[in-house]
Every structure is written in structure tokens, then in C-alpha cells.
Amino acid sequence: MALLxxxxxxxxxxxxxxxxxxxxxxxxxxxxxxxVRNGIAVCLTDEQGRALLPSLVHYRDNDxxxxxxxxxxxxxxPRNTIVSVKRFMGRGLADVAHIEAMPYIFExxxxxxxxxxxxxxxxxxxISAEILRVLRKRAEASLGGELTGAxxxxxxxxxxxxxxxxxxxxxxxxxHVLRLLNEPTAAAVAYGLDNTSEGVYAVFDLGxxxxxxxxxxxxxxxxxxxxxxxxxxxxxxxFDHRLYCWALDHARIAPPSAExxxxxxxxxxxxxxLLTVSEEAPFRLRLDSGEEVDLTVTRTDFFEMxxxxxxxxxxxxxxxxxxxxxxxxDVKGVVMVGGATRMPHxxxxxxxxxxxxxxxxxxxxxxxxxxAAMQANALAGNRREDDQWLLLDVIPLSxxxxxxxGLSEKIIPRNxxxxxxxxxxxxxxKDGQTAMSFHIVQGERELVSDCRSLARFExxxxxxxxxxxxxxxxxxxxxxxxxxxxSALETxxxxxxxxxxxxxxxxxxxEIAAMLRSGLENADGDQAARALREQRVExxxxxxxxxxxxxxxxxxxxxxxxxxxxxxxxxLRKLTAGHDAATLSEGVNTLSRATEDFAARxxxxxxxxxxxxxxxxxx
Amino acid sequence: MSITLTExxxxxxxxxxxxxxxxxxxxxxxxxxxxxxxxxxxxxxDQALDDDLVFDSHGxxxxxxxxxxxxxxxxxxxxxxxxxxxxxxxxxxNAKNQCGCGESFNV
Numbered sequence: 001m002a003l004l005x006x007x008x009x010x011x012x013x014x015x016x017x018x019x020x021x022x023x024x025x026x027x028x029x030x031x032x033x034x035x036v037r038n039g040i041a042v043c044l045t046d047e048q049g050r051a052l053l054p055s056l057v058h059y060r061d062n063d064x065x066x067x068x069x070x071x072x073x074x075x076x077x078p079r080n081t082i083v084s085v086k087r088f089m090g091r092g093l094a095d096v097a098h099i100e101a102m103p104y105i106f107e108x109x110x111x112x113x114x115x116x117x118x119x120x121x122x123x124x125x126x127i128s129a130e131i132l133r134v135l136r137k138r139a140e141a142s143l144g145g146e147l148t149g150a151x152x153x154x155x156x157x158x159x160x161x162x163x164x165x166x167x168x169x170x171x172x173x174x175x176h177v178l179r180l181l182n183e184p185t186a187a188a189v190a191y192g193l194d195n196t197s198e199g200v201y202a203v204f205d206l207g208x209x210x211x212x213x214x215x216x217x218x219x220x221x222x223x224x225x226x227x228x229x230x231x232x233x234x235x236x237x238x239f240d241h242r243l244y245c246w247a248l249d250h251a252r253i254a255p256p257s258a259e260x261x262x263x264x265x266x267x268x269x270x271x272x273x274l275l276t277v278s279e280e281a282p283f284r285l286r287l288d289s290g291e292e293v294d295l296t297v298t299r300t301d302f303f304e305m306x307x308x309x310x311x312x313x314x315x316x317x318x319x320x321x322x323x324x325x326x327x328x329x330d331v332k333g334v335v336m337v338g339g340a341t342r343m344p345h346x347x348x349x350x351x352x353x354x355x356x357x358x359x360x361x362x363x364x365x366x367x368x369x370x371x372a373a374m375q376a377n378a379l380a381g382n383r384r385e386d387d388q389w390l391l392l393d394v395i396p397l398s399x400x401x402x403x404x405x406g407l408s409e410k411i412i413p414r415n416x417x418x419x420x421x422x423x424x425x426x427x428x429x430k431d432g433q434t435a436m437s438f439h440i441v442q443g444e445r446e447l448v449s450d451c452r453s454l455a456r457f458e459x460x461x462x463x464x465x466x467x468x469x470x471x472x473x474x475x476x477x478x479x480x481x482x483x484x485x486x487s488a489l490e491t492x493x494x495x496x497x498x499x500x501x502x503x504x505x506x507x508x509x510x511e512i513a514a515m516l517r518s519g520l521e522n523a524d525g526d527q528a529a530r531a532l533r534e535q536r537v538e539x540x541x542x543x544x545x546x547x548x549x550x551x552x553x554x555x556x557x558x559x560x561x562x563x564x565x566x567x568x569x570x571x572l573r574k575l576t577a578g579h580d581a582a583t584l585s586e587g588v589n590t591l592s593r594a595t596e597d598f599a600a601r602x603x604x605x606x607x608x609x610x611x612x613x614x615x616x617x618x619x
Numbered sequence: 620m621s622i623t624l625t626e627x628x629x630x631x632x633x634x635x636x637x638x639x640x641x642x643x644x645x646x647x648x649x650x651x652x653x654x655x656x657x658x659x660x661x662x663x664x665d666q667a668l669d670d671d672l673v674f675d676s677h678g679x680x681x682x683x684x685x686x687x688x689x690x691x692x693x694x695x696x697x698x699x700x701x702x703x704x705x706x707x708x709x710x711x712x713n714a715k716n717q718c719g720c721g722e723s724f725n726v
Contacts, residue, residue: 003706004707004708005706007663039635
């Protein structure tokens with residue numbers, strides 16, 4: 001039978017009408033599910049009272065092991081035990097770093113890579129869905145009913161492809177996704193920052209294997225991501241590893257076997273955790289080799305050996321602040337996320353850098369899931385009328401269209417709040433052009449080749465018109481989950497084409513961070529490149545026009561005139577291959593001036609032929 | 620005339636009110652609907668109304684309106700754990716039968 005929860009005044013649900021909603025933190029290392037119960041966000045636990053579910057899936061011949069049950073299989077059956085599948089979401093083979101060091105058999109398929117397992121070929125979406133399915137079942141068992149919906153969190157730098165993949169995984173797991181929410185935003189929500197005054201906040205997320213730093217700006221209930229930065233190879237595991245190396249050094253033991261190494265690593269982790277609450281910890285272990293490790297680690301020792309790692313976290317912090325054009329003093333609050341932020345020297349370093357104590361009173365492992373649960377609760381309609389808050393998300397990277405010359409025309413700028421729709425008119429480039437192809441790109445750079453290609457589609461059936469006469473209205477629409485659809489409409493005839501962007505593959509985390517950075521650093525170089533492209537397009541346009549004119553009315557020119565023009569055309573053709581915008585521009589102008597007289601004669605001929613046989617009074 | 624909480628239920632209610640940061644107590648009540656006629660209501664209370672009766676049970680203020688009391692008199696509210704699920708359960712001596720889900724009942 002159903003057990004009741006205390007509702008907010010006036011908010012008791014009708015029987016059988018409970019709107020059960022959960023927040024899910026689908027993490028690289030661990031995943032969690034949380035809900036709002038009796039007015040408080042709580043993480044839901046398994047039968048053993050554990051909130052964390054290791055993001056591990058072990059495919060066996062006939063069944064699947066998951067979470068803690070799959071821990072041992074990492075060593076015994078690495079090929080079929082998928083660790084950190086989040087790194088593969090929405091990615092092609094070329095996108096994943098250090099792929100050669102991974103124990104998996106990868107398959108390249110259009111769009112997203114796949115992994116060959118004991119149960120056949122699996123996509124990252126299917127593997128993530130297994131994790132989500134366990135969390136969904138846990139939530140349904142805990143809440144005593146079917147879920148109305150879920151909010152699933154994603155890193156702020158996830159692009160369209162990665163978000164789409166996450167959403168697909170949730171759908172595959174039988175979840176109705178109310179919203180995808182940025183992880184740092186969820187953490188800020190858990191701390192109730194969305195209800196506080198406006199300002200800039202930093203979210204410092206040091207997980208098991210990755211570090212992410214996000215700078216958020218809250219304005220009128222909207223969290224904008226001003227900058228993200230991070231280190232995909234820095235996390236709590238590195239601190240364990242330093243301790244492990246230190247122990248090997250000090251215990252003077254022979255190089256350990258694989259099994260002993262694993263036990264030493266686990267002991268190192270336990271020592272690290274103990275040192276967050278006590279001043280010293282014993283590192284004691286009897287190895288299978290018969291050797292004994294009997295050491296004592298003090299906090300000072302530990303801080304000393306891991307100081308370089310702590311300093312390393314400040315690099316992305318500084319970069320993100322620089323990208324956002326801010327100084328540490330501009331930051332109003334710092335939210336700590338990830339188990340590794342429990343370490344006292346991390347907290348102290350952050351406090352010193354920002355000149356204030358970071359927010360640490362919520363469990364850093366759970367804070368993202370808790371914030372997602374609060375958002376889910378609100379979206380499912382379980383809040384009082386007067387207590388409604390609307391949390392808006394933003395576009396992580398600008399969305400644009402390729403225009404002539406390989407330039408990216410940004411239609412929706414970065415940080416536009418969702419949902420959003422923007423339209424822009426484009427026209428044809430050539431006379432009688434009946435089709436137009438659209439190339440949708442994402443990124444901050446001016447040149448398409450520096451942005452990420454998301455999708456392509458074509459608009460056909462444009463009636464033949466002079467170049468520039470057709471009016472093609474292109475509309476970009478992004479829904480509340482950050483998913484894009486694009487449509488193109490030729491306004492005079494109503495011919496239309498559209499596409500839901502199911503991007504072929506996404507960006508790597510580093511790429512996004514790098515793209516954001518280079519967009520700022522290369523602003524000057526980009527402008528020069530833009531100028532060159534623009535001149536090239538102009539040159540091609542005039543060459544095309546001249547060629548056509550000569551073909552049609554070449555007889556209007558005498559031989560000398562014709563030779564002169566042909567020479568200028570040849571010269572401009574050569575210049576278009578060059579890299580100097582200024583000389584190209586000069587070539588365009590010269591040809592343009594030299595053909596002015598020819599153009600005038602052509603005009604007269606057209607006029608004459610139009611007038612032939614007409615009385616001047618008729619006009 | 621009384622409504623009581625088990626000690627365990629009172630402890631949990633106290634906890635929830637603390638974490639919520641505000642609240643006078645909890646409201647028990649009934650409303651019509653559901654597959655078996657009436658449904659239980661369980662909410663936080665910020666302010667008791669004129670029509671309300673207030674009981675004290677293990678230090679928790681239990682608020683109920685007079686109409687609901689007729690259906691709930693003698694009820695004991697318990698907090699139970701069933702597998703992964705946990706929550707409040709009405710032990711209502713007036714209920715003649717209830718639907719399988721326990722959310723609605725008949726007197």
C-alpha cells in the first residue's frame with residue numbers, strides 16, 4: 001500500500017494522482033537519483049542504504065551486472081565492463097582521447113561509436129540507459145509508484161549531440177525527461193542560490209577523475225554559463241595515486257603484483273578519506289607477497305605530496321575567470337561539488353583564492369542530484385502557486401549557418417535563454433538557383449572549419465529568380481532541453497524544408513573549452529580570415545557575372561577591349577587563390593571599373609530591344 | 620476525541636519541520652474522492668485556522684478541521700518503512716474498508 005508524505009499546505013495530491021518526479025545525476029564515475037519528499041530533497045538509496053551507484057555496466061553472456069556488483073569485473077573482465085561511458089555519449093571514435101589505451105573493442109558507426117560486448121554491439125546510449133533503468137526502478141520502489149518525469153543533469157559544456165544522446169538514453173530507460181539541466185546550475189539550485197540575490201557564482205566540481213569549473217551568472221532567475229573550464233584528467237583518484245606512490249617509496253617493498261597494487265590503491269583511498277577528519281592516519285596492510293606496510297601519514301605529509309595537484313585546479317579556475325572577464329573578487333559564492341572537495345586543503349586553497357569560505361554544508365557527492373530533484377519537483381507541478389520559480393537554461397555554444405565563403409553566420413548567440421527561436425533571411429547567390437543547401441554549425445569562431453558541424457539539409461523547389469531576389473527565411477528553434485530544429489521557407493512560394501538536428505557526433509570536452517577560449521584569443525585573426533573570405537566571395541561573384549555577360553553580349557566589345565577584360569579576369573582568378581584580402585579587393589575593383597563601360601553598353605542594348613516596336617508614348 | 624502520532628512518526632515530523640525551516644505542525648484531514656470514497660490529507664501547517672482543533676502528540680502539533688475529525692477520531696499516525704519505500708500510514712479505526720492502495724477509504 002502507498003505510504004503518505006507530508007505535502008506543502010494545500011498541495012495534497014488526489015489519491016492515485018501523485019506526481020512523482022526525480023532528479024538524476026548521471027555521472028562519469030557515479031550516478032544518483034533524488035526526489036523531494038516531505039518537502040525536502042533527499043537521495044534515494046538501494047537495499048544496502050547506498051545512495052551512489054557506480055556508473056559501471058558489465059555485460060555477461062546472459063545477463064548484466066551493474067554498479068557495485070560490477071566492481072570486480074573491471075579487473076576480471078575489462079573488455080565487457082564499461083567504465084565512464086559518459087565520455088562516449090554522442091561521440092565518434094575520433095572524438096575520444098586516449099582511446100587506444102582503453103580495453104574495449106570499438107566500432108565506428110555513422111554518428112556515434114559503438115562497443116562490442118559479450119552481448120553484441122552496444123551504443124553508449126544503450127549502456128547509459130542500463131544505469132538509468134536501475135535508478136528508475138530504485139525510485140519507483142522507493143516512492144511506491146510510477147514516475148511522472150525526471151530531470152537529468154549534463155555538464156555545462158555538453159553540446160547538442162551529447163545532450164541528445166543523454167535524452168535518448170533516458171527515454172530508452174523508460175523515463176519521461178522533463179528537462180536536461182546543467183550540472184553546475186543544479187548544484188547552485190540545491191544551495192537555493194536561485195532564490196537569492198543576483199550575482200556571479202563559481203561551481204568547483206572535483207570528481208573522481210575529472211575537474212570542471214563553471215562560472216554562472218544569475219539574473220532574474222536565469223543562470224547563464226559565463227565560462228567553463230576544466231581538466232579531464234584530474235580528480236580524486238590522482239590524490240589516491242600520490243599516496244600510493246608515497247607508500248611504495250616509504251615501505252620499501254618490491255614492485256607489487258596487480259592484486260597487491262589494487263589493495264594498496266584501496267588502502268590509499270581509505271587513508272585519504274580518514275585524513276579529511278583526523279590529523280593522521282595509519283597506512284597498514286599485509287600484502288599477498290608476505291611483505292608488510294606499516295606507515296603513518298600525517299595531514300601535513302599528505303598536503304605536501306599533493307600540493308601540485310591542488311595547484312593544478314587553480315589553472316582552469318583562472319582561465320575561466322579570464323574568459324568571463326572577471327576577477328576572483330567578483331564571485332559572490334563558490335559551490336563545492338564532488339567527493340574530492342571534502343579534502344581540507346582543497347577547501348582552504350579555494351577559500352584563499354576567492355577570499356571567502358566556499359559552500360560545503362551539502363554533501364558534495366549528492367548536491368547535483370538534489371538540485372535536479374528540486375527542479376523536477378517544481379516542473380511536475382508540486383509547488384505552491386506563490387512559490388513558483390522558473391529556472392531557465394541557456395545555449396552553451398552559438399548556433400549558426402554556413403554562408404558563402406565558409407563563414408559562420410550566428411543565428412542564436414551563446415547564452416541565449418531557452419526556449420528560443422530566431423529567424424534570419426537569406427537569398428540566392430546565382431541566377432536561377434533552385435536549391436539551397438544549409439549547413440548548421442555550433443561554435444564561437446568565424447570560420448565554419450573551426451566550428452562543429454551539426455547537420456546539413458537542402459531546400460529544393462525555389463522558383464528560378466535572379467540572384468538575390470529569392471527570400472529564404474531560416475528559423476532556428478531550440479526547445480527547453482536545448483535541442484535544435486531548423487526550418488527554411490522560401491517566402492514568395494511557401495516552399496519549405498526543415499530538419500530536427502540529430503547531430504552526427506559531438507565535441508570533446510576539451511574541444512568545447514578550447515573553442516570557447518580560442519574564440520576569444522583569435523578574435524583578431526578570425527577577423528582577418530573573415531575579410532579574406534568576404535573578398536573571395538565578392539571576387540567569385542564578379543567573375544561569374546562577367547563570364548555570363550561576355551557570353552551573352554561579347555559582340556559589343558572590340559578585340560582590344562575584350563583582351564583587356566579577359567586579362568583582368570585571368571588576373572583576378574589568380575588572386576582568389578592568394579591570401580591577401582587587400583590585393584584581392586583591389587583586383588575586384590579594377591575589374592569592376594574596367595567593365596563599367598561594357599555594362600553601360602549592355603544596358604543600352606537591352607533598353608533598345610525592349611523599346612523596339614513601341615511608341616515612346618506607350619512608356 | 621483525539622488524534623495521536625506514534626513516537627516514531629512524531630520524531631520524523633519534527634525532523635521534517637526542522638529541515639523545512641518553518642511550520643507550526645502538521646494537518647491531517649480527509650477529502651472526498653478516490654476509488655473508495657475518501658482520501659487522507661497530510662500537509663505542513665504554517666498557521667492554524669479558526670475552525671481547527673489542535674492536538675499535541677509527543678511534542679508535535681496536530682491540526683485537524685472539525686469535519687475531518689468525525690472521520691478520523693481515534694486515528695494513530697505511524698511512520699513505517701516497507702522495503703525501499705518509507706512514509707506515513709493512517710491507522711484509522713473508523714475505516715471500514717480501504718482500496719488496495721491505502722490512499723482512500725470508506726466509513
